[in-house]
């Protein structure tokens with residue numbers, strides 16, 4: 001049985017005052033079947049992990065380098081993130097693919113590094129609007145999946161986040177039928193590699209304009225194991241009802 005996961009991606013938002021939101025989320029009663037993760041910017045990781053210590057809330061990061069250490073000015077390694085208190089790391093987000101030229105091969109190396117450091121790799125993928133219009137969404141996402149997955153993948157150390165690029169920060173959403181089709185397709189491809197047993201345990205999140213008022217419909221969609229939430233994760237008052245909607249799906 002896959003545990004549900006509500007994950008927040010704060011992106012490049014949040015200074016020390018935002019730690020109060022971490023405190024509010026950490027104080028929420030733990031929902032038995034739902035994991036809650038917040039990924040603040042790297043500058044807040046250690047302090048956020050301290051605020052969340054001893055609660056059900058876990059803290060994650062937004063990117064890592066593929067090497068454990070070395071001459072890479074400005075980069076942060078997976079062991080450093082783990083040392084700061086992160087339990088997971090978002091990899092291959094479309095903003096990194098677009099802004100930093102990250103390829104799926106880059107993502108695969110980073111995911112292997114995350115696994116070696118004991119972190120859960122949250123591997124993001126998704127089609128652009130043009131690719132969907134051309135009828136290529138399923139193929140594009142499957143190709144990103146195949147290339148981004150390292151051999152170290154197992155059911156617990158990897159989460160897939162389907163984030164259609166055109167739905168991120170736009171208020172636009174795929175239909176629940178399109179989400180179900182994509183998630184079913186990704187799970188079938190996972191059954192090809194790494195294999196059916198692991199595929200059954202890997203969580204597939206939906207991400208892109210998830211809000212309190214649309215969360216319940218998304219979470220009722222087959223093969224959706226939770227959400228990767230951007231803007232609506234910045235305030236506990238917005239993220240909490242999304243977590244509740246996920247818990248209500250049982």
Ligand code: 13P
Pocket residue numbers: 009093163167168169170171207208209210228229230231232
């Ligand atoms: P929004 O929820 O702000 O659309 O962002 C989604 C996202 O990119 C999460 O990683």
